[in-house]
Amino acid sequence: MIHPVQFIRSASDALQTLLYTHWKKYSQVVVMTDKNTSEHCLSHFRNTFVNRDFIHIPLPELTEENKKLRSIENIVAKLMYTQVDRNAAIVALGGGVVTDTVGFAASVYKRGIHLYLIPTTLLGMVDAALGGKTGVNFNGIKNQVGSFYFPREVIIDPGYLATLPRREWESGFAEMIKHGLIADYAYFEQLINRLAAGKMTDKLMEHIIRSVEIKMRIIQTDFREAGKRKILNFGHTVGHALETCALQSGTPLSHGYAVALGMAVETALSVEFAGLEKATSRKIIRRLLEVYPVPEGMDTAMTDCIMEAMKHDKKNSGGEPSLVLLQAPGMPVCNKKIPESEIREAINHTLFSV
Amino acid sequence: MIHPVQFIRSASDALQTLLYTHWKKYSQVVVMTDKNTSEHCLSHFRNTFVNRDFIHIPLPELTEENKKLRSIENIVAKLMYTQVDRNAAIVALGGGVVTDTVGFAASVYKRGIHLYLIPTTLLGMVDAALGGKTGVNFNGIKNQVGSFYFPREVIIDPGYLATLPRREWESGFAEMIKHGLIADYAYFEQLINRLAAGKMTDKLMEHIIRSVEIKMRIIQTDFREAGKRKILNFGHTVGHALETCALQSGTPLSHGYAVALGMAVETALSVEFAGLEKATSRKIIRRLLEVYPVPEGMDTAMTDCIMEAMKHDKKNSGGEPSLVLLQAPGMPVCNKKIPESEIREAINHTLFSV
Numbered sequence: 001m002i003h004p005v006q007f008i009r010s011a012s013d014a015l016q017t018l019l020y021t022h023w024k025k026y027s028q029v030v031v032m033t034d035k036n037t038s039e040h041c042l043s044h045f046r047n048t049f050v051n052r053d054f055i056h057i058p059l060p061e062l063t064e065e066n067k068k069l070r071s072i073e074n075i076v077a078k079l080m081y082t083q084v085d086r087n088a089a090i091v092a093l094g095g096g097v098v099t100d101t102v103g104f105a106a107s108v109y110k111r112g113i114h115l116y117l118i119p120t121t122l123l124g125m126v127d128a129a130l131g132g133k134t135g136v137n138f139n140g141i142k143n144q145v146g147s148f149y150f151p152r153e154v155i156i157d158p159g160y161l162a163t164l165p166r167r168e169w170e171s172g173f174a175e176m177i178k179h180g181l182i183a184d185y186a187y188f189e190q191l192i193n194r195l196a197a198g199k200m201t202d203k204l205m206e207h208i209i210r211s212v213e214i215k216m217r218i219i220q221t222d223f224r225e226a227g228k229r230k231i232l233n234f235g236h237t238v239g240h241a242l243e244t245c246a247l248q249s250g251t252p253l254s255h256g257y258a259v260a261l262g263m264a265v266e267t268a269l270s271v272e273f274a275g276l277e278k279a280t281s282r283k284i285i286r287r288l289l290e291v292y293p294v295p296e297g298m299d300t301a302m303t304d305c306i307m308e309a310m311k312h313d314k315k316n317s318g319g320e321p322s323l324v325l326l327q328a329p330g331m332p333v334c335n336k337k338i339p340e341s342e343i344r345e346a347i348n349h350t351l352f353s354v
Numbered sequence: 355m356i357h358p359v360q361f362i363r364s365a366s367d368a369l370q371t372l373l374y375t376h377w378k379k380y381s382q383v384v385v386m387t388d389k390n391t392s393e394h395c396l397s398h399f400r401n402t403f404v405n406r407d408f409i410h411i412p413l414p415e416l417t418e419e420n421k422k423l424r425s426i427e428n429i430v431a432k433l434m435y436t437q438v439d440r441n442a443a444i445v446a447l448g449g450g451v452v453t454d455t456v457g458f459a460a461s462v463y464k465r466g467i468h469l470y471l472i473p474t475t476l477l478g479m480v481d482a483a484l485g486g487k488t489g490v491n492f493n494g495i496k497n498q499v500g501s502f503y504f505p506r507e508v509i510i511d512p513g514y515l516a517t518l519p520r521r522e523w524e525s526g527f528a529e530m531i532k533h534g535l536i537a538d539y540a541y542f543e544q545l546i547n548r549l550a551a552g553k554m555t556d557k558l559m560e561h562i563i564r565s566v567e568i569k570m571r572i573i574q575t576d577f578r579e580a581g582k583r584k585i586l587n588f589g590h591t592v593g594h595a596l597e598t599c600a601l602q603s604g605t606p607l608s609h610g611y612a613v614a615l616g617m618a619v620e621t622a623l624s625v626e627f628a629g630l631e632k633a634t635s636r637k638i639i640r641r642l643l644e645v646y647p648v649p650e651g652m653d654t655a656m657t658d659c660i661m662e663a664m665k666h667d668k669k670n671s672g673g674e675p676s677l678v679l680l681q682a683p684g685m686p687v688c689n690k691k692i693p694e695s696e697i698r699e700a701i702n703h704t705l706f707s708v
Contacts, residue, residue, distance in 0.1 A: 069427050076423075076492055076499055080666070108462070111489060111500045135465060138430055145430055146465045147501065312434070 002220050003132065003150040005212055008157035009205065022153070026114065028088040029054040032075070032102045035061035037094040040163040041120045045093055048157075054091075055082060062097045064247055064255075067136045069145060075105040089114040089152070095121035095168070096128030096255065100146070103134035107149035115151045120160035122172025123256055126179070126211035129154050131219040131229075140248060141312045142240050156212070158205060169200045171256030174235075174292065176207060178263060179214040181284070182234050185329035188284075195291045231332040234324040235263030238347065241309035245302050253295065260292035261351060266323055268350045269342065274325035274333050284329070285350060300352050307344055356574050357486065357504045359566055362511035363559065376507070380468065382442040383408040386429070386456045389415035391448040394517040395474045399447055402511075408445070409436060416451045418601060418609075421490045423499060429459040443468040443506070449475035449522070450482030450609065454500070457488035461503035469505045474514035476526025477610055480533070480565035483508050485573040485583075494602060495666045496594050510566070512559055523554045525610030528589075528646065530561060532617060533568040535638070536585050539683035542638075549645045585686040588678040589617030592701065595663035599656050607649065614646035615705060620677055622704045623696065628679035628687050638683070639704060654706050661698055 023029055031054050033042055038058045057078050062071060084090075090113060092102035099117045106115040119129035135146020173195050180188025187210060194202055215232065222229040239255075239262025246253040253261075264285045270276035310321045321343060323336045348354040377383055385408050387396055392412045411432050416425060438444075444467060446456035453471045460469040473483035489500020527549050534542025541564060548556055569586065576583040593609075593616025600607040607615075618639045624630035664675050675697060677690045702708040 069423060069430075073423050080493060080495070080498065083665070104462075108458075108499045108501055110498060111487065111502055133465065139434060141434070144434065144464060145462045147462055148465055311437070 005154045026089040031091045032057050033093045034059045034098050072105050086110045091116045093118045096124045099129045107147040117151045117154045125156045127175040171254035174256030174260040176211045179211045182332045183214045192287045230334040235259045237323050238262035238265045241306045244309040245305035264288045265346050265350050268346045270325040274327045276326050294351050359508045380443040385445045386411045387447045388413045426459050440464045445470045447472045450478045453483045461501040471505045471508045479510045481529040525608040528610030528614040530565045533565045536686045537568045546641045584688040589613045591677050592616035592619045595660045598663040599659035618642045619700050619704045622700045624679040628681045630680050648705050
């Protein structure tokens, strides 16, 4: 049921094999990049795909700000203009915003055509490109419109990370850290240590594989997020809201950074509402905020916005925020309904020391 | 895998049962109607659903002209404004355009929420609402953007047909006639006879059930239209193109009417390209055009447009029109690549006697 993930460890051989075994069955192979990946990733892609014809459709820069239905409209118009038919394959080459947006377009264009994802950011490789969620934002609320749509394959080639800026490394590491907290505490500690030491590329492939394993194992049991998959939302209820408000206030925060802060708040709530040991909670929060300090200028003035944004969370039912908390490191628990006043207090106390 | 279909034969008892067994599990039940069904169908619905709370969201009139991504945007905005959550159910009450459009919106809102379809037209009951296809038009080309998304249930209540205009009866009968031609020739003859005699309501429920049986049996074997489901497209390659061109020329043709004319053309092509007996072909065409005469003012001036529109057909691969033809009545064959010149000639000859 779940899609395969292919790791490219050496040069272009593996990709070549893939191409000639899988891709020759398509009428057309359409590679879509946004402005960023056209500049930084397309040449690596072209080198790998020497001698193979493909159609390249460049898109304008895709960001959280224009990850909207209008971009889907734009992509569909380009696909129609290029006369892309139902037996074509689309390859999305880019970070999480590109794979989410192009993935959604591929899932609805002629009611769905085959999709390959080549994530070019760490966040994409360990999270966004895995598990078949696609989507765009709506009225500033994240991923309100989208689909569950499996790519035929996700291709992970760390060669693309060579040009990745530091901010993006931090963002990817935050999701990996989450994998540690919900499934493997020793892995959490390893990652925090590497990040604190600025040695993010040490044992990188090993870490990516570990994160893919954890995420895919969870999704396998519940791909439509009826139950267990929800644990992947640890840090995200507060994190998404934070991301939304930071965006609205004109000082956008990377997704991972927002999730890291969200995990700190949700770890704090875990003491009273899930029985996490107080000392453990403190230690996790301290280590998180050490590598993801609360940005300058962000303060209690944002708390109202965060509380409001949380109401639109897809995971809510009946209006009350529903959180994933930790009973212990590696032991998450879902669907915890927490009173708003408690969440508000935890945000103010954990992030803004009030 | 396929969704259930519930036939309502008497009063509101069955619906009440359905409501109280299935619907009470939802956080909210949201009923969406367009301008037409708000006027003509909502009161029947309210009578049936007495004592049950639901949220009614009225939409502007939905037609082939505004069956677009903008309407999806509008529906999503209304759902968000009403704070419809992920555990709600959407009920689409209307004809094919309403169930296609609202169905698509339900399939992508928060990545999909539960959907019930109550078709209020004959075409909806025997075709559009069955089988999980949703979608909207794009740049004037039909259903270019959409999804495969199963409703939880399709509820067929012929009570809604009381206010159906004649044009809509013809449209629904065309799809039923198609079911006859691809699966049951005796059924085809019965239907044509009723239509010719203007007695469309005779044995109506029996006919609806027969059509639902035929369509559902075909979909069951192939819901993503990789193979056998394609036979349901008989008449549609030419029919869709005709519908598109009639719309563009400002004299819209109902979907069913266009399909009926499309079936005439495709039956003509079946002689040379699928071995259909010439006499049989002539008889089918004569009977089709007897009840679906070519509208006044439609002539060879439209042929270029039809040929061009056909190129955008979702069913094409590699640019050449791919048709469903008849080897014999009840024996369709798929994926017939027909040279454009032959199709052009068949259109001119069959419809415009040139």
